[in-house]
Amino acid sequence: xxxxxxxxxxxxxxxxxxxxxxxxxxxxxxxxxxxxxxxxxxxxxxxxxxxxxxxxxxxxxxxxxxxxxxxxxxxxxxxxxxxxxxxxxxxxxxxxxxxxxxxxxxxxxxxxxxxxxxxxxxxxxxxxxxxxxxxxxxxxxxxxxxxxxxxxxxxxxxxxxxxxxxxxxxxxxxxxxxxxxxxxxxxxxxxxxxxxxxxxxxxxxxxxxxxxxxxxxxxxxxxxxxxxxxxxxxxxxxxxxxxxxxxxxxxxxxxxxxxxxxxxxxxxxxxxxxxxxxxxxxxxxxxxxxxxxxxxxxxxxxxxxxxxxxxxxxxxxxxxxxxxxxxxxxxxxxxxxxxxxxxxxxx
Amino acid sequence: xxxxxxxxxxxxxxxxxxxxxxxxxxxxxxxxxxxxxxxxxxxxxxxxxxxxxxxxxxxxxxxxxxxxxxxxxxxxxxxxxxxxxxxxxxxxxxxxxxxxxxxxxxxxxxxxxxxxxxxxxxxxxxxxxxxxxxxxxxxxxxxxxxxxxxxxxxxxxxxxxxxxxxxxxxxxxxxxxxxxxxxxxxxxxxxxxxxxxxxxxxxxxxxxxxxxxxxxxxxxxxxxxxxxxxxxxxxxxxxxxxxxxxxxxxxxxxxxxxxxxxxxxxxxxxxxxxxxxxxxxxxxxxxxxxxxxxxxx
Ligand code: SF4
Ligand code: SF4
Ligand code: SF4
Ligand code: SF4
Numbered sequence: 190x191x192x193x194x195x196x197x198x199x200x201x202x203x204x205x206x207x208x209x210x211x212x213x214x215x216x217x218x219x220x221x222x223x224x225x226x227x228x229x230x231x232x233x234x235x236x237x238x239x240x241x242x243x244x245x246x247x248x249x250x251x252x253x254x255x256x257x258x259x260x261x262x263x264x265x266x267x268x269x270x271x272x273x274x275x276x277x278x279x280x281x282x283x284x285x286x287x288x289x290x291x292x293x294x295x296x297x298x299x300x301x302x303x304x305x306x307x308x309x310x311x312x313x314x315x316x317x318x319x320x321x322x323x324x325x326x327x328x329x330x331x332x333x334x335x336x337x338x339x340x341x342x343x344x345x346x347x348x349x350x351x352x353x354x355x356x357x358x359x360x361x362x363x364x365x366x367x368x369x370x371x372x373x374x375x376x377x378x379x380x381x382x383x384x385x386x387x388x389x390x391x392x393x394x395x396x397x398x399x400x401x402x403x404x405x406x407x408x409x410x411x412x413x414x415x416x417x418x419x420x421x422x423x424x425x426x427x428x429x430x431x432x433x434x435x436x437x438x439x440x441x442x443x444x445x446x447x448x449x450x451x452x453x454x455x456x457x458x459x460x461x462x463x464x465x466x467x468x469x470x471x472x473x474x475x476x477x478x479x480x481x482x483x484x485x486x487x488x489x490x491x492x493x494x495x496x497x498x499x500x501x502x503x504x505x506x507x508x509x510x511x512x513x514x515x516x517x518x519x520x521x522x523x524x525x526x527x528x529x530x531x532x533x534x535x536x
Numbered sequence: 537x538x539x540x541x542x543x544x545x546x547x548x549x550x551x552x553x554x555x556x557x558x559x560x561x562x563x564x565x566x567x568x569x570x571x572x573x574x575x576x577x578x579x580x581x582x583x584x585x586x587x588x589x590x591x592x593x594x595x596x597x598x599x600x601x602x603x604x605x606x607x608x609x610x611x612x613x614x615x616x617x618x619x620x621x622x623x624x625x626x627x628x629x630x631x632x633x634x635x636x637x638x639x640x641x642x643x644x645x646x647x648x649x650x651x652x653x654x655x656x657x658x659x660x661x662x663x664x665x666x667x668x669x670x671x672x673x674x675x676x677x678x679x680x681x682x683x684x685x686x687x688x689x690x691x692x693x694x695x696x697x698x699x700x701x702x703x704x705x706x707x708x709x710x711x712x713x714x715x716x717x718x719x720x721x722x723x724x725x726x727x728x729x730x731x732x733x734x735x736x737x738x739x740x741x742x743x744x745x746x747x748x749x750x751x752x753x754x755x756x757x758x759x760x761x762x763x764x765x766x767x768x769x770x771x772x773x774x775x776x777x778x779x780x781x782x783x784x785x786x787x788x789x790x791x792x793x794x795x796x797x798x799x800x801x802x803x804x805x806x807x808x809x810x811x812x813x814x815x816x817x818x819x820x821x822x823x824x825x826x827x828x829x830x831x832x833x
Contacts, residue, residue, distance in 0.1 A: 485603070
């Protein structure tokens with residue numbers, strides 16, 4: 190049973206009240222002809238026709254680039270002053286259930302041994318509102334990784350769309366309950382009696398994929414040099430597209446930048462935390478010139494290992510939520526599910 | 537046509553003339569084409585050719601792919617536009633003509649993006665390059681597959697990219713600047729544009745040189761602008777307008793507009809278009825006493 194009801198025409202009101210309180214309202218909207226998560230200010234900006242935004246909303250907790258410290262270079266050495274992050278009340282509306290499951294995975298990494306407050310403080314103030322999928326495309330494979338358009342893992346408020354375009358509201362977490370209570374004027378207590386829920390789409394499970402078998406194959410270090418890797422992934426061109434759109438990819442690089450502009454001296458600068466990708470050829474390049482992952486298939490193998498071996502083993506969380514983004518953006522159509530299938534078939 | 541292609545590939549592998557055939561194959565669901573590397577004669581059956589074969593496979597001939605080079609002499613399935621890139625690679629000393637066996641395919645156009653095709657190939661889903669193509673009958677080949685095309689490109693170039701260039705050129709300098717700053721603001725620095733480009737073959741791209749860091753790696757407006765402009769400048773007189781960078785860009789930055797603009801500038805200044813002849817060098821790397829400009833004399 191749904192807890193509440195949200196009328197489509199009240200979304201504008203919800204946006205306004207979130208923003209009036211100083212928050213951000215992020216939702217799928219069009220940018221350059223495709224749906225992406227955007228900070229929006231009116232309901233008209235919402236894209237009605239999206240399957241899944243091109244980008245992942247991980248950038249709300251793990252921005253593509255951010256300043257973590259400021260430095261000055263003086264006669265007596267370098268002065269480094271860390272920046273604090275407080276986060277900002279943020280609502281992501283219209284996320285998909287697959288992606289919601291990824292936040293847990295990000296959190297596992299960013300709290301593993303060291304609490305990375307740049308991530309956790311933002312996540313604490315993030316409310317995730319998912320909408321169950323009524324459409325999917327050929328790249329969606331949530332069901333193959335044991336998720337589904339109905340899953341609510343990682344979601345704070347889960348919505349299902351009605352024929353009239355309104356939503357049945359299920360509060361999932363305490364955060365979600367508090368959010369609904371705060372905006373009780375738009376979350377009408379009762380659904381109208383004639384509300385019919387749109388049918389939810391269930392992507393077909395890819396036959397022949399066996400996650401346990403994959404994990405076993407990957408755990409055996411003898412398979413590290415298996416010819417299957419170059420065979421399946423030779424075509425990878427080593428861009429960062431798949432990792433940058435992936436909701437669970439989390440690698441970053443720290444870089445120092447001079448900021449000799451805007452009235453600053455050439456001796457001032459910023460320390461930045463930028464996304465990085467294990468697919469880049471210099472990702473593991475050592476200062477000596479040695480590179481343990483010296484060809485592309487080894488880099489691709491790493492990405493696959495990370496998702497289907499390291500994550501599940503180390504954190505018992507999902508390294509891949511089956512959103513299919515990496516498949517959609519790949520310039521050479523390297524389909525991760527084809528690799529999953531091929532590996533499952535190995536003895 | 538596919539049969540002729542497979543037959544040739546099989547024969548080349550059987551005779552040992554080549555060790556690998558770089559071509560197109562199907563994905564699992566036969567909904568997308570994807571690059572394949574055929575090393576066994578019996579696998580030549582996997583090769584396909586159709587309007588979804590958009591990739592410019594010449595990127596796999598570059599030194600970025602040491603493991604592919606290690607396989608031995610390649611044959612490559614290439615459209616006329618892809619062959620243009622191969623010829624630039626040869627003219628820049630990246631490859632010798634005899635190092636590669638070029639299986640040219642005659643082409644009636646490809647789709648702009650594979651996901652756009654529903655059924656047949658319609659002009660409105662073809663990229664600008666196809667509407668103006670003068671290499672539908674591939675040049676510089678070792679073998680040609682397909683019937684001769686009698687397509688004649690229009691006198692003056694047409695298509696979305698040219699319209700967009702006109703539109704941008706009609707703006708004031710500030711308008712042009714704002715347009716590009718806005719487009720580049722979406723860049724996520726994934727470098728797919730660079731990786732997919734066969735002419736971006738540097739093993740260490742300038743953006744990876746960090747002592748000093750010439751180009752900021754941060755995806756902020758300044759970093760994005762310096763990346764995109766620098767990359768554009770490094771392709772002047774070389775880029776063939778194959779369109780791979782724009783196709784690969786996950787955030788739809790209209791890179792073809794920059795590329796075509798540069799091509800037009802080079803054409804007007806030097807009467808040069810890249811990729812038609814491997815013996816002529818791109819204008820930016822040669823000195824000619826007959827140069828129209830006299831600043832260097
Ligand atoms: S690996 Fe691909 S399908 Fe899996 S979560 Fe990442 S982007 Fe989605
Ligand atoms: S798998 Fe595709 S998107 Fe990912 S690095 Fe390789 S070529 Fe790029
Ligand atoms: S169009 Fe893009 S990918 Fe093709 S040669 Fe020019 S810069 Fe390279
Ligand atoms: S492909 Fe697009 S997003 Fe990626 S680096 Fe190039 S311009 Fe930027």
